[in-house]
Amino acid sequence: MAVTSAPEKSVSPIVVPGQLTLRTIRGKNGPFTVGRLATHLGVFEVKDPELEQYPEGKYDGEFIIRYIFPKSYPVGGGMRFEIRASLDGMTLNGIDKLSRDEARSFATQDVDPLDEELGTQPAAAPAKPAKTSRPAKPAPVQASADPLVDTTPFGVDAPPPAAAAASGGTEDGDAVLFSLLWPLGETVRLDSTIDRRTLRAQVARLRELGYEMNPKTQEWSRQAELQPA
Known part of the structure; x- marks a missing residue:
């Protein structure tokens, strides 16, 4: 500890x-x-x-x-x-x-x-289990269309909403990820007081969308697309 x-x-x-x-x-x-x-x-x-x-x-x-x-x-x-x-x-x-x-x-x-x-530390690699007979394959879990119903199997950690939304890269996912900052403008100032995992997802997504961090203004700015010569 x-x-x-x-x-x-x-x-x-x-x-x-x-x-x-x-x-x-x-x-x-x-x-x-x-x-x-x-x-x-x-x-x-x-x-x-x-x-x-x-x-x-x-x-x-x-x-x-x-x-x-x-x-x-x-x-x-x-x-x-x-x-x-x-x-x-x-x-x-x-x-x-x-x-x-x-x-x-x-x-x-x-x-x-x-x-x-x-409060976690990198875990050591688990020992290789002994070979046993293969258990029957469980039936697939059907996802519910109701967003209020949790269909995550017991013992499986579901990703945070922001991380799950960011992985999709859709407009709806971006709206969830950036919350009050959405829709994004030409410049974006992130709130570093939010949880660190969500902040990292926002940073990664801004880079995918063509934004670049300006250290002097401490804001993200959309980079103009290069025009063909």
Whole structure:
């Protein structure tokens, strides 16, 4: 079990200049983003949901630190300890690419923040069961046309509504996924206070629809289609 000290909130947030380095890591839940903030106060790990929207790179700017707290969690058969900063906002000036050494400075076995929020850890591969006689194939479950009737078989986790809607890529699915943001305009500002899984689905769908994140405005903008020469 991870040992975590409760975050101690400051009387007022602290605004500091610094550089935020973001790294995208591939995990069992898909890609996730972790950050490292270097300031004159020290170097802190950052895993706020807001970072899920930004591409990998180095960002100079001013950062509003809400609180700083120690964090420890099991990883790779041991424990990892780090000092984290929780951000209350930021103003970014631009983005630079990561060097190979900078990318390697991040732990490739870093725990997905989504797993932390759900209280789960990557499970070990299950042992291979012994061969037994094949049981009779169960009858298929018919889905009900009534949306209020749950036809999910017992013991099977149904995907969240937002994730299920996003997988379809239809207009109705997009309306469910983006909720009050639908219909989308030329620019979109996502709400990073929603659950992280839904935020990731929104980010992935915006990229599919041709939107691109502008770090300076912190908004997604629809990219104009290239005109033939």
